[in-house]
Amino acid sequence: MRPLQGLIAIMFIILLLLSPVSVFAEESVQPAGEQQTMQPAEQLPDMPNSESAILIDAKSGAVLFAKNESERLYPASITKIVTGIIALEQSDPSDMVTVSKNARGEDGTRIYLAEGEQKPMLDLIEGMLINSGNDAATAIAEHIDGTKEQFAVRMNEFVRKLGTWDTNFVNPSGLPDENQYTTARDMAKIAQYAMQNDQFRQVVSTQSKPWVGEEWVSKLENHNKLLSSYEGAIGVKNGFTQAAGYTLVSAAERGDMELIGVVLKGATDAGVYKDMTQLLDYGFAHFTSSLYMEADEKRSFVSRDTGKSMEFTADRPFWVTIKDGVVPDVAVDSNGRAFVQGSEIYNPSETAAALVPIVPLAEQAEVQIASVTKSNPLHETSKSSGWSVGVTIAWSVMLLFMLLSARIIYVRQRRRKFYK
Template identity: 45%
Template sequence: MKKFYLKYVLIAFVICSFILPKTMEVDAAANIENKNLQIYSEAVVLIDADSGEVLYEKNSKEKLPPASITKIATAIYAIEKGNINDLVTVSENARNVDGTRVYLEAGEQVPLKKLIQGLVINSGNDAGVAIAEHLSGSVEQFTEDFNEFLQQEVGVENTHFSNPHGLHEPDHLTTAEDMAKITQYAIQNQTFRDIFQTSELKWDGESWDTTLINHHEMVRDKEYEGIAGGKNGFVQEAGFTLVTTAERKNISLIAVTLNSMYSQQSYDDTITLLDYGFEHFETDLVLKNEKFTDGFDHSFLVTEETSFTKRKGETIEKEVSPSGELIVKGEDQRIIKEVELDQVENKVKNEQMKSEIVTNEEVVNDKKEDLHLSIIVPTAVIIGLFISLLFYFQVRKI
């Protein structure tokens, strides 16, 4: 019985010896820096806007109400799925929505782009409803279309939005991680970026003429170096929420904070995150069509330009894995990035091999003979051994 248990202990040990190093490798890749920052918001995340690498997180997968930062998602959806030059007729339903507004009037016709600007810059809930009804016919249908877009095209995993503006509903939830992903997707669009970084905009409406002032203090004041855009939010159930983008010479960052107790707390946490990112990290590139060679002189090309994040000033190594992927490693041998490669075929050798196979019948016949031998010889040996064993047991009986 002891031998039986010992056998399974040995098997478990062997399995663990293969699994554990890989697990540790993934953890090392995920945690570029491990530093405890003084953060007060319930959930935060800081990512490299180009590579998507998570540089710092706290409860980043926790589902929480987002309040008006929902409008980032509504804005990019409207830009991509609508025609920004369309005239939108405002409904009574849109005109009467609760919360922050741009004071649209029922029957007023407003260009879709202007509604998106009012939605993002002044956080107009009425603009959000008008957009939803224009794109999908109703807010209910919009939420179905909207969530499908976010899941299938943006790639969120823990988000469900019940409206286009962020007013509280029990199942209107997201995560810091998903909001960073939505923002990363959105800022690839130039129209969105232009609106996202607008600090003020003249507004001529049917019943309201004013200058819209961006509700995000860091975008409005532009006192923080490199600030590139942002959106804030607040409802009682969500606390204060904030999404901020900033860029400097060597890196672009996205910071998300959810459920801060005070407005200033959300800004303090954001500055802490951005300072940390700019101080410690930089973005580098593996260029498209960059060539690499493995240990067997096989050549490979990078299929597309790929960003990766490294520690500031860090020397990195690039090597081709046995499976044909480019592995980017840091100074401590942690894996920073794995990049897909295409193997470069040696066309001259391939053509020569094809020619020899087609034209040289002797070679073809020799290969056939070798194939027969490779089957016949082992078979004959096995049969011989079988006959010998039968003979041996017969002799023992005698």
Template identity: 40%
Template sequence: MNVRKLLSGGLVVFLFIQLLLAGPPAAQAQTAQPSLSAEGAALIDVASGRILYSKNGTKKMRIASLTKTMTAIVAIEMGKLDDQVTVPPEAVGVEGSSIYLKRSEKLTLEELLYGLMLRSGNDAAVTIATHIGGSVPGFTYMMNEKAAMIGMEHTNFTNPHGLDDSNQHYSTAEDMAKLSAYALRNPVFRQIVSTKVKDISWEGEQWDRRLLNKNKMLHLYNGADGVKTGYTKLAKRCLAASATREGRQLATITLNASDDWNDSAKLLDYGFANFPVKQLVGEGQDIQPETPVTMEAGAHLVTQNAFRYPLQSAEEAAIKQRVVMGQSTITPQMEGQLVGFLQVYMKENMIGQVPLVVRADAPTASQPASGEHLFWKQFWDIVAGGLWRA
């Protein structure tokens, strides 16, 4: 009997130890990539721009009203929020989602942007495009110019709203993730897309328009703060979502996703759990140049700012740094000057670079003053001596 008890107790201890070594089941499950309904999807870290997940991420697809992210950011950057905008005839009665604009009605650009992003107003999109670009084709040209600037290499816009009008209006999950990250760095855009309810004017009516944001992620996911819903018969359900936790923002894109809300939540959970942000370079960090550089006494190379990057734990060993200098001699008199860069690599790919500036040691009492400082020192010595003799 005692032997049985001893064996049973030993088995319990053994199993307990195995559980400790195995770690929490939830932590193990977090390392697996999410299973999604979306045909195309991407997850991006907003600050760094790193794509953390991609499913058919470079496949050209229809994007429906996710198009309006580009419409909004171009309008914010090129227009003035308090501009009085007159609704043109071609904007009235545009098919699909609407905020029921009337011909010649006047609203501010800011009000139209809320109508565009919260209620996905296609009439607002045409009104904004005409105001900013002079015409829909003119504004579309601006949209494509901005896409090229952001690095959206597989994207082409033919309208400001995303309605299915041709096979030439397309993008990819990764390109749209880049666009979301770019737009979310703009404080005006962030404020608009994170708003759940907004009242805007309604000319000729006794009440204002009340806009309820169509993006249910703002209510369903902790920390959600954007971005845009989308749907057409050909594109199916599309969603751009974002969330911020502990100061860090991630954004997702799902295209042709029958379960887009859950897809987006899975992607955000995956990103927050598996890609913690690591500080790879500190602000004001002393750097020793690798190339032959003459460093005069009292002069130092320091980083102008910190550099942080989302990394999985297994990736940290692949991080390397390289110093690139633009000056061969560094003197204390060059204090504050930009003289090079500290480049950060993951394997062979550069993921960022930090400016290097000169910092000089503070002069000590034993160090002779020079130039202007010497002049004022001699001046005050004479004045002080005269006063003392008086």
């Protein structure tokens, strides 16, 4: 009897090792798109002095650093990023805009538009984004929607589509209002979207440009000092009001990497630029952007949730942000959601993806590999499926063997009792 029992035990252990059932703990891979509040990594020696800050990779959306990134604060003139991208997308740059009395008399920074003056839409966009003209912002809003208030409705609808839920606008320029607020996290998403527009990129990277108006003949001077002081800076907008403090959204690129930083409620003008410089330096020094799949590239993955081989098509370039020296591991579920992790996990207990060692990543933005092609019969009999079927058969054989063995043991025990 003992040899038979030993054989049964050995076969049972072997089948447990082969089984796809979760006998051993699976390595933690967390879905992307969730937020964390993290502490600064040791490579970033000083916490930004500004109230709120964030640094993201513009291509993958990965958050490389965050401080109070979801705190609602006043935006000041970085509001004009939203006004600018809406104007470029939803009007013709050659449209002639007539300046109203309200626009002519707008408060704050102006490019001195005259009442009744007519300017092409693109000129006003440049006057707003380069020289921060509040009068230009109002003229744009009134041309598109009739009033600033109605344009603000459009602004809010626009940013909701980008997945920003802690932002609200009541005017197109950023003039103080207790109901006009945003977060560093939301502004990073907005800027990431806006910088995908080539004309927007060109405008916000312009340092100066001649201006000829009815009341003002001069030059538009970009108020974003980083354009002239930081290597690779390409935008985007700064701002200031007494209520908001100093605000700054910046973009910079070096090689294949493009970073976007947001700093809100800085105490001084010099302070926000110091914070931004430190954030960008940190990102470029310790991270790399890798193109994992080209747009429209097809690749087969074994789906994490079904175990079947499926073909996926990337609906846009699929970039992955990693700490230097870390090789990313990418898995895909049957809905086309990508899950990214490095060779080590920074904090597997947190719900975030693409975490890499010793780095305060808040998230790797969820990448949707769209146009999922359903598996055909050939795919469904792939190695993965064959393995699963093979193990199922083995389990069935094993169960039958164990039942027969139990029957033999039972019969032998009955015989022994009978002949005693």
